[in-house]
Amino acid sequence: MPLELASRLDKIGRDALPLLLRDMPKCELHIHIEGSLEPELIFALAQRNGVTLAYPSVEALREAYAFTDLQSFLDIYYAGASVLLKEEDFFDMAMAYFRRAAADNVVHAELFFDPQTHTDRGVPFKTVIDGLTRASQTAQQELGVSSALILCFLRHLSEEAAFATLEEALPYRDQFIGIGLDSSERGHPPEKFARVYARCHELGLHLVAHAGEEGPAEYIETALDLLKVERIDHGVRCVEKPALVERLAAEQVPLTVCPLSNIKLCVFDSMDQHNIASLLEAGLKVTVNSDDPAYFGGYMNANFDAVFNGLPQLGPRHAYQLALNSIEASFASDAAKSEWVEKLDRVFADAS
Ligand code: ADE
Ligand code: ZN
Numbered sequence: 596m597p598l599e600l601a602s603r604l605d606k607i608g609r610d611a612l613p614l615l616l617r618d619m620p621k622c623e624l625h626i627h628i629e630g631s632l633e634p635e636l637i638f639a640l641a642q643r644n645g646v647t648l649a650y651p652s653v654e655a656l657r658e659a660y661a662f663t664d665l666q667s668f669l670d671i672y673y674a675g676a677s678v679l680l681k682e683e684d685f686f687d688m689a690m691a692y693f694r695r696a697a698a699d700n701v702v703h704a705e706l707f708f709d710p711q712t713h714t715d716r717g718v719p720f721k722t723v724i725d726g727l728t729r730a731s732q733t734a735q736q737e738l739g740v741s742s743a744l745i746l747c748f749l750r751h752l753s754e755e756a757a758f759a760t761l762e763e764a765l766p767y768r769d770q771f772i773g774i775g776l777d778s779s780e781r782g783h784p785p786e787k788f789a790r791v792y793a794r795c796h797e798l799g800l801h802l803v804a805h806a807g808e809e810g811p812a813e814y815i816e817t818a819l820d821l822l823k824v825e826r827i828d829h830g831v832r833c834v835e836k837p838a839l840v841e842r843l844a845a846e847q848v849p850l851t852v853c854p855l856s857n858i859k860l861c862v863f864d865s866m867d868q869h870n871i872a873s874l875l876e877a878g879l880k881v882t883v884n885s886d887d888p889a890y891f892g893g894y895m896n897a898n899f900d901a902v903f904n905g906l907p908q909l910g911p912r913h914a915y916q917l918a919l920n921s922i923e924a925s926f927a928s929d930a931a932k933s934e935w936v937e938k939l940d941r942v943f944a945d946a947s
Contacts, residue, residue, distance in 0.1 A: 604912035622921040625851035630887025631692040640678035685726025693734035747775040750783040773801025780810035807832035849924030853886035866905025
C-alpha cells in the first residue's frame with residue numbers, strides 16, 4: 596500500500612470501523628452455497644419435497660451445530676443438503692444467500708458448489724447448475740450483485756469419481772469459471788487430484804483448493820506446486836513453515852480465510868488467537884470470507900465484525916487492505932475490479 600494512503604487511513608479513528616466494515620464494497624471468494632442453507636429453509640424444502648429429517652424442529656437442528664472438528668460439521672452439512680432436489684430448490688437457496696450478500700455490500704461472490712453431493716443422490720447435474728445459474732442472473736439484475744460458480748470436487752471421493760463429475764460438467768462449461776477441492780482434508784492430500792487439475796488447467800478453468808485448514812502446511816505447498824492453484828482456500832496453517840509464509844507473501848498468493856468457520860471448527864480457540872492479523876502484517880494477500888455462514892454464525896459482515904472486535908490491533912487501514920485484497924484476488928474482469936476499487940476509495944475518503 597502506498598505510504599501516503601497508509602498514513603491517511605491510519606488517521607481514521609477505530610470508532611469509524613463499524614460503518615466502514617459495513618459500507619465498504621467487498622468480494623466473497625469462499626462460500627459453499629450448500630453451507631448457506633439456514634435451518635428454516637432446510638425445513639421448508641424438506642416439507643416441499645416430502646423429505647424426512649433426522650431432527651424434529653428448526654431449534655433441534657440448530658442445537659446440533661456444536662462442532663468439534665471439520666468432519667463433525669461435514670456430517671451435518673451433507674445431511675442438510677439432502678433436501679435439495681429440484682432446480683427451484685437450488686435457485687431459492689442461492690437467492691437467499693445473494694440477498695444476505697447484498698445487505699453486506701458484497702459486490703461480487705464466487706460460489707462453491709458440490710455437485711457430487713447431489714448427483715450421488717440421483718439429482719441431475721443440470722438441475723443443480725441451472726438453478727444456481729438462474730439465481731446468479733437474477734442476483735445481477737435485481738440486486739446488482741455479480742457472481743460466478745466454482746465446481747468443487749469432494750476430496751474424500753476418488754480421482755475416478757472426480758473425472759466422472761468433470762465429464763458430466765463439460766456440457767455446462769460456460770456456466771462455471773473454475774474448480775476447487777473441499778470436504779475432509781486430512782488423509783486426502785492434493786496430489787490425489789493432480790491429474791484432474793492438469794486436465795482442468797487445459798480446459799482453461801481457474802484452479803483453487805482448500806489446503807491448510809486442518810491439514811498440514813505441506814498440503815499448501817503441494818496445492819501450489821502440483822495442482823498449480825491460483826488461490827489457497829483457508830491456508831492458515833502456513834505459519835507452521837516460515838519459509839512458506841515468506842513464499843506466500845513474495846508470490847502474493849491469495850488466502851481465502853474464514854474466521855468464524857475457524858473458531859466453530861476449533862482451528863483456533865477464540866478470535867483473539869486467530870492469526871489473520873499476523874498474516875496481514877507479514878504482507879500476505881489475505882481475504883475474509885464466510886465459508887458456510889448458516890452453520891458458523893454469520894455472513895460476510897459478521898465475519899468482519901468478529902475479526903475487528905477480537906483483534907484490537909486491526910484498524911481502518913487493515914479493513915481497506917482486506918477489501919482491496921478481496922477485489923484483486925477475485926476472478927472478475929479488470930474493468931469490474933477498477934469500478935469496485937473506486938467505490939472502496941470513496942467510502943474511505945468520506946470517512947477521512
Ligand atoms: N465443505 C464445506 N465447508 C468446508 C470446509 N470448511 N472445509 C472443507 N470442506 C468444506
Ligand atoms: Zn470451505
